[in-house]
Amino acid sequence: MLTKPAHKPKRGFTPDIIVVCLICLLPLLWLVWRFLQNDLGVNPVETLVRQLGVWGLRLLVVGLLITPVARIFKQPRLIRWRRPVGLFAFAYVALHLTSYIAVDQFFDWGRIWADIVKRPYITFGMIAFVLLIPLALTSFNAAIKRLGGVAWRNLHKLVYVIVPLGVLHYFLLVKADKTMPLVYGGIVLVLLGWRLWRWIRRKV
Numbered sequence: 001m002l003t004k005p006a007h008k009p010k011r012g013f014t015p016d017i018i019v020v021c022l023i024c025l026l027p028l029l030w031l032v033w034r035f036l037q038n039d040l041g042v043n044p045v046e047t048l049v050r051q052l053g054v055w056g057l058r059l060l061v062v063g064l065l066i067t068p069v070a071r072i073f074k075q076p077r078l079i080r081w082r083r084p085v086g087l088f089a090f091a092y093v094a095l096h097l098t099s100y101i102a103v104d105q106f107f108d109w110g111r112i113w114a115d116i117v118k119r120p121y122i123t124f125g126m127i128a129f130v131l132l133i134p135l136a137l138t139s140f141n142a143a144i145k146r147l148g149g150v151a152w153r154n155l156h157k158l159v160y161v162i163v164p165l166g167v168l169h170y171f172l173l174v175k176a177d178k179t180m181p182l183v184y185g186g187i188v189l190v191l192l193g194w195r196l197w198r199w200i201r202r203k204v
């Protein structure tokens with residue numbers, strides 16, 4: 001159990017939240033910088049799509065990591081970092097999808113639809129993205145108030161499906177060396193296993 005804070009927790013853009021936002025923004029700034037410098041390699045479009053996807057996945061995993069770290073190290077204030085990290089993860093994945101639609105497929109909706117139904121890795125990526133939308137839309141205080149704590153927490157458990165789908169998307173699209181998707185898969189398994197273990201312990 002997290003210890004109850006002795007005083008009311010701070011809200012809004014406290015310095016730690018601003019630092020978290022700036023850190024989450026760095027990969028995007030780095031990508032924009034490389035793009036402007038013409039430094040995205042021989043296939044800049046592929047690099048752009050892939051880098052945005054991989055940062056989306058990394059931030060989703062970091063989002064899953066925050067609760068165990070906060071509980072194990074008894075640092076409840078870290079829980080507040082989940083919201084900016086989750087919103088940045090959504091932003092990276094949305095940019096990943098946008099860059100795929102705009103600069104990879106040139107808004108060819110027929111081809112995009114064919115990709116979604118015929119290529120399993122795109123199907124799973126798309127399902128993960130669609131499931132992320134309600135989470136992003138309800139990541140604001142007004143939505144949390146409106147839904148109520150229990151419904152909000154239940155809705156946000158969707159992340160336990162979204163992140164494995166993101167990893168599956170990655171695993172299926174990589175042709176030769178599957179090491180990295182397997183590493184992400186292992187980390188996600190441990191993070192979800194930790195939650196399952198706590199849930200079982202509460203029940204028995």
Ligand code: HEM
Nearest residue numbers: 050053054056057093097100122125126128129166170173
């Ligand atoms: C939560 C959702 C998603 C996550 C976490 C995610 C993550 C990733 C990752 C990690 C990669 C591989 C990067 C690398 O090789 O270094 C990738 C590649 C890719 N993703 Fe996603 N993705 C998501 C959704 C989508 C969606 C919705 C689409 C399109 C409909 C999409 C299309 C692609 C494409 C086309 C590639 C590159 C494939 C290639 O170059 O061969 N992704 N994504």
